[in-house]
Amino acid sequence: MASSSGKSFLGRFGVHIAVLVFVAIWTIPTLGILVSSLRDKDQLIVSGWWTALSTSSQTEAGRTDAADKQVEKDGKFHIMGNLFGAGDARTITAFGTKAQQPTQYEAGAVADLGDGVTLQVNDDGSYVMSSPKAFEGSRGQRVYFSASSPPRFTTDNYQTVLFSEGIGRSFINSLTVTIPATIIPILIAAYAAYALAWMRFPGRALLIAVIIGLLVVPLQMSLIPLLKLYNGVGLFFGVPAKTYLGIWLAHTGFGLPFAIYLLRSYIAGLPREIMESARIDGASDFEIFVKIVLPLSFPVLASFAIFQFLWVWNDLLVAMVFLGSGSDQLVLTGKLNALLGSRGGDWEILTTSAFVTIIVPLIVFFSLQRYFVRGLLAGSVKGG
C-alpha cells in the first residue's frame, strides 16, 4: 500500500506536511496545559504559554523612598534605593513618572522632573533622585516602569494543588475507586465468558444476545433505579448510601457486558484440540478453565483491565451519582469539575490539576498501548 501513491517528491512532501498539521492540532492543546502548569503563576496570566521561553514584560508602578531617607552630599540632596525587592531577577527597560507615559524614559536615562529635580532609574531597579533643595513630604515619588522578566519555571503549582487544593487526597480516592473496580470484574467475567464459549446449555444463545444488547444500553437508564435502590438499602440497614463498596459494584456491573463480550470472543477462538485432549485426559471444566484457558487468555485479560482502568479513572457520571462530594470521597474528575466552578480563572490551579488527573492514564496508555489497541480492535462495539 505504501507504494500506491504519492510517488512524486511534491506528493510525498505534502503527505509529511499534512500529517504534521494533524499531529500539531492533536498535541498542542495538551502541551498547553503541561507548559502552563510549570510556569510561574504571575507570568501565566499575562502572556500566552507559547511565549513561555521568551522574556515577558509587564508595566508596573512603584514608589521611591520618602524624604526621611535623603542624604546630603556636595550641597545636593539624594534619595537612593531600589524599586525591586532583594532577589528580583527582572530588568527594567523603561520608566516614567506619569501614568499616561509609563515608559517615557529608557532605563539608565536621567529624567528631568522640573525645579532641578532629576531621577535616574537603572535596569537593575536601582534609582537616584537628586534635588538642589531638601525633599519634603512623607511619601516618595511615584515611578512607573516596564519590567521584563526572564522565563521562570517552577513546580510550586504542583505543590499547591497536591497539598493545599485537595488534589492529592482526590488522587488517593481515585485509586481507591479504580483498583478494586478493575480487578473484581475480571474473574467474574472470565468464568462467564468460558461458559458462554465452550459449555453447552439451554438459553446460551439468548444470554449472548442479552450481553450484546446490554453493551449499548446508555448508563443513564440505570442511574435513577440504582440511586433509589442504594438509598433504600442505606435506609434499611442504617448505613450511608454513598460508599466505596457501592461504586465498586456499580462499575463492576457496568463493565461486565463489555468484559464478557471481549473475553468470550477471544476464548471461543482458542484451539479446540487443546480443550478436547485435556478433556480426554479426564480434566473437568473447572480444571480446563484454570489450567488452560486463564493462562492462554492473558493478553485479552490485560486488554480488558486497561479499558476498565481508563474507563473508571476517567468516569465522572457514576462517581457523581454514587459517591459523596466530601473530600474523603471526591475523585479527581469530580474535584476538577468542582475547581472549574470555584477557581474558574486561576489557570495555574486548573492546568496543574488537569495534568495531575491525566498523567496516570497517559502512563498506563503509553506503557500498555499494544494491549489497548488489541482490545479496541476486538471489542469496538462498546460505546465507551
Added chain:
Amino acid sequence: MTAQIVSAIFTIIIGVGGCVVYYWGANKILDAVFPSRGVSGAAAVDNLRRQGLIRPWLFVGPAMLIVTVYLVYPVIETLRLSFMDRSGENFVGLANYSWAFGDREFRNSIFNNLLWLAVVPAACTFFGLIIAVLTDKIWWGNIAKSLVFLPLAISFVGASVIWKFVYEYRAEGQTQIGILNAAVQYLGGNPQVWISTPFWNNFFLMVILIWIQTGFAMVILSSALRGIPEETIEAAVIDGANPFQIFWKIMVPQIWGTIAVVWTTITILVLKVFDIVLTMTNGQWNSQVLANLMFDWMFRGGGDFGRGAAIAVIIMLAVVPIMIWNIRQANREGGGGH
C-alpha cells in the same frame, strides 16, 4: 485516609478471594453431590449429565446476578418510572413525555443532540480515515498515530479543561492567553467568547469529542486498511488511477463494514455525552444535551425521577436500532459461538 487505603486493599482481597472460593467451592460441592468417580457406570453417566446441566450456571451465575441488578432491572424500572410522578409513586401516564416535548430546554437539547449526531461521528470517521491513510505512507507514521491516539486516554473533564484553556477569552486589546483567540488576533480578527455564543458554541464543544475520538476511528480504520488485498490497489495503479480515485473507489468500498462499526460506536457515545457539556457550559447559552438534562433533572429541586426517567428512555430509544443491528450482526457472524 489510612483506613481508606486499608479498606480498599481489604476489598480487593475479599473480592478476589471470595470469587476464588465461590468458583472453587461450588465446583467441589457439585462434584461431591453428583460423584462421577467411584460409582457404578450407569450412575456415573447419570451424574455426569446432571453436572453438565448445572455447572454452566455456576459459571455464569455471578455475572448474571450482577448484570441483572445493575443493568436489566434498572432498564425495566426506568421505563416504569417514566410513567410515574416525581417521587415515583403515582401513575401519571404520558405526562412526563408530553411535558418534555413542550419544554423549551428539552427541545433545545434534542436539536443540539441531532447536531452532535450529524457532525461528530462523521468528523471522527473522516479525520480518522485521512490520518490512517496518510500515516501509512511515511516512516514516522507510528509516532504520529500514537500522538493522535493519545487524547483517547484523557478524561472528558480533563479534555474540557484543556480546551477551555484553548478557548480562553480576554477583552480586545489585552494579551490573549488562549491560543485560539491569540491566533485570531494575530490574523487581524476580533477575539470571541467561543463557548457562550449560542448555536456556534455547540461546535466548539463538539471539537473536544472529535479531538478525543478521532484516534479511535483512526486505529480501527488503519487496521482495516491493512487488510485490503495489495493486488486490488496494484491493479488500479496499473490501470492509471490517481491517488484520489484509489482512495474513494478502491479502498473505501472495501472497508465499508468497518466504517459502519466506527460510525455506530461513536454515535452511541455521542448520545451519552455528558461530562463535556457539564464542565464547559452546564447547558447554558443553549448548549444543553439530553444526557446532561437527564442528570440535571435527577437532582433539580430535590430530584424529579419521572422526568429524568422519561429523558433516559428517549436516549434509549435512539440506541435501540443500533442494538438490534448489533445482535443480528453477532448472530450472523458466530451463530452464537461454538
